[in-house]
Each structure stands twice: as C-alpha cells, then as structure tokens.
Amino acid sequence: MSFTEPMGRQRADDYRSAMVSSDPLMDVAAGLDAEVAQYFLVSARCGCFMQAARSLNVRPTQLRKHLALLEEQLQRTLFRFQGSALTLSRDGQLFHAQLIAMAHERKLPVIEQPLIRLAVAQSILHDILGRDLVALLRRNASVRLEIISLDSDLSLQAVSADVVVWLASTESPLPGPSFAVSEPERLAPLEYLPHIAKRYSRVTARPVSLDDLADFLLVQWQHERPVESFRPWHDIVDQRLAGVVQLHSYELMLEMIRCSACIGLLPGYMGRFDRGLIALPGLFDQSMQRQVWMAVKRESAGCEQTRMIVDLIRNTFHERREWFDT
Known part of the structure; x- marks a missing residue:
C-alpha cells in the first residue's frame, strides 16, 4: 500500500476522529522529539527501513532502535510487513496523519543540504x-x-x-x-610505467628494452601529452610510423591495454587496481612521476x-x- 494514495471515506473519518480525540497517539505526537518524528515519517515515506536510514544518513540499527522505543511508548505497533513490503498498521496510519497535520501547522522547513x-x-x-x-x-x-x-x-x-x-x-x-x-x-606520489595485459605477454616474451617495443602496438592517452615528465614516453610514440593508437578516453585506453595487446603508460599502482595488468619496469632510464x-x-x-x-x-x-x- 502506498502511503500517499487517496484515502477512502472510512479512513478519512478515522483520521479526523484521531485529530479531535484524546487518544494517547495525539498526546505522544504533540511532544515527540523532532528527530524521532523524522525517523518515523521518512520510514513511512520510503516503505523500507534500509532506504530510510540511507536518506537520513544514520545506521539502520539506530533507526530501528528509535522506532522500537516509539512503539513501546505508544504501546502500539506502527509498522507491519506484508510479504517483503513494509507498510503502516492502522495505528501507524493514524499516527502518521497526526504528525503530518502538526508539521503543516508548524510549517516545519525542509532541511536543505549544501x-x-x-x-x-x-x-x-x-x-x-x-x-x-x-x-x-x-x-x-x-x-x-x-x-x-x-x-x-x-x-x-x-x-x-x-x-x-x-x-x-x-x-x-x-x-x-x-x-x-x-x-x-x-x-x-605516482610513478608511471608502461603496462601490458598479462594474458598477452608471457614472461619470456615481455619487452625488456625500448627496441623490443617495436613488436607491440602502443596506446597513448592524448590528455597526457602536455605532461613534461612523460617526455621519454612521448618521444617513443612520436617516432612511430605505425602501431600507435591515440585516444581521448581514459577508460577506452585501459580497455585497449586489457583486450588488444597494447602497451600504454599507466600509474605504477595499476597492477593492484587491475590484477590482469602488469608493469614493464626498466625500459626507460628516466623516471616518470x-x-x-x-x-x-x-x-x-x-x-x-x-x-x-x-x-x-x-x-x-x-x-x-x-x-x-x-
């Protein structure tokens, strides 16, 4: 059941009756802590304790604890599960209506996040x-x-x-x-090294010198062209008459290295981020950092x-x- 669906006549009568009665629900609602009231209202709106906790940026256990104390104070059950769906009980619907009416009367502001x-x-x-x-x-x-x-x-x-x-x-x-x-x-600090996918490079066939790179396709992320510390790598790429792919997408460059047997310049941590990639140290005399x-x-x-x-x-x-x- 949606908490925002139009009320039937009988339910509307129940709500109006609750507003004018001296029911403990109204007494508790009138003096309810604003934080607990928000816990209840957001849970009712979300229909899910987990989502309500995310919306409020609190732990689900904290949310459930406050709602359990509220039910204990009221001596009423406010929520129930219909299958896997969280809904309000009849008492929960009445309590919800009272809090909404009071919120409108007090014109409580919505807390805006920066x-x-x-x-x-x-x-x-x-x-x-x-x-x-x-x-x-x-x-x-x-x-x-x-x-x-x-x-x-x-x-x-x-x-x-x-x-x-x-x-x-x-x-x-x-x-x-x-x-x-x-x-x-x-x-x-980041150290940059040429990388290749492990599946395209047996240990005995991995390049160990700059001359060995001639047998491999190189991939270049164009947004790193102005980086002066990468000049040794740029020089190798610029000397190529064939076997070079130049890209403007970082994600596509990574995919080319993973899946197309390319060699590309990547941060030294990349082998920890993607276990399928391996660095090729020792190819350049200069450090690229x-x-x-x-x-x-x-x-x-x-x-x-x-x-x-x-x-x-x-x-x-x-x-x-x-x-x-x-």
Whole structure:
C-alpha cells in the first residue's frame, strides 16, 4: 500500500476522529522529539527501513532502535510487513496523519543540504576514489554532490569547486586551481610505467628494452601529452610510423591495454587496481612521476559536508598507501 494514495471515506473519518480525540497517539505526537518524528515519517515515506536510514544518513540499527522505543511508548505497533513490503498498521496510519497535520501547522522547513562540488583528475576518480564515493552515496542518500572529472590543466583552470584533487609535478602543485584555496596537500606520489595485459605477454616474451617495443602496438592517452615528465614516453610514440593508437578516453585506453595487446603508460599502482595488468619496469632510464594534490576552496573549508568529503579522500589514500610505494 502506498502511503500517499487517496484515502477512502472510512479512513478519512478515522483520521479526523484521531485529530479531535484524546487518544494517547495525539498526546505522544504533540511532544515527540523532532528527530524521532523524522525517523518515523521518512520510514513511512520510503516503505523500507534500509532506504530510510540511507536518506537520513544514520545506521539502520539506530533507526530501528528509535522506532522500537516509539512503539513501546505508544504501546502500539506502527509498522507491519506484508510479504517483503513494509507498510503502516492502522495505528501507524493514524499516527502518521497526526504528525503530518502538526508539521503543516508548524510549517516545519525542509532541511536543505549544501551542494558540494568535487573536482577530481579523471584517472584518480576512476582508479582510486570512485569506489569509495559510491560507498558514501550508498550510506548517505541525502547528500548533494556534484562530481567533476578533470582531464587536463585547462579543465582544472576553468573549474570552480569546493574540493579539488589534481595531478601536477612532484615538486610543485602548479598549475593548480584558479580560485583561492587552502594550502595544497600532498596525497601520494605516482610513478608511471608502461603496462601490458598479462594474458598477452608471457614472461619470456615481455619487452625488456625500448627496441623490443617495436613488436607491440602502443596506446597513448592524448590528455597526457602536455605532461613534461612523460617526455621519454612521448618521444617513443612520436617516432612511430605505425602501431600507435591515440585516444581521448581514459577508460577506452585501459580497455585497449586489457583486450588488444597494447602497451600504454599507466600509474605504477595499476597492477593492484587491475590484477590482469602488469608493469614493464626498466625500459626507460628516466623516471616518470607525478604527484596527487588536494586543496579546499577557502570559503568552503568550514562546511561540515566539505570536511566529510575531504576526510573520505584522505582515508582512501591512507588505506591504499601501499599502492604508491615507489
């Protein structure tokens, strides 16, 4: 049964009767804690305790505990299950009507969540932060979050966001965001190496010198062309008269390496992210490195939701610190 379907005449009469009676339901509703009232109303609206907990950003056990105490206080059963569907009992319907009427009388405002804009380097978003951001949204359905993928220094300069995670040199965060930010924070150093799919490369046939690359198709992500520290790799690609694929999609580049026997330049952690890929160290004399940086917009630094995102990012990099050992 939907909690928003039109009421029949008998149910409407029951609701009106409940409004004018001295039933304990009304007495409890009048003095009910606002948080508990919200727990009840959101559970009724969602028809699912798990979804209600996500919407409220609380633990399901915490939600159920408060609702159980409410039922104990009322000495009534407010919810029941019809098969796997959660519905309101008759007492629950009456209590729901009383709370809705009181909410309208008090004109309680809807609690608006601030919009948090998170801008992240495309490869970092895909490889490192994506899974934890999904987990955050599974726990907190009330968040207002805009996620922006950065694929170049130009997009970094053009963006305005509350939290920014980008790639730059290991010595300096520049070029960084164009707006006022907190002191940039180092998150992790990244070593870049050529990678190939294991299934296309037996140990005895893997390239061990630059000359050996001539027998393999190379794939180049075009958004990394301006990265000066990748010059050794760019020079090899530019010398090719054949056997080169140049792409503007990071995800497609990864797919080409996984499925087309290509060799491409990837962060050294990629073998941990995808067990089917393996690095090819020792091909270049020069080290190819970048640094992951994070900064917060100065005017957003005091926002609780912004701090939640910053803490998530820090924890993610801390938990994966072994990925970045060079």
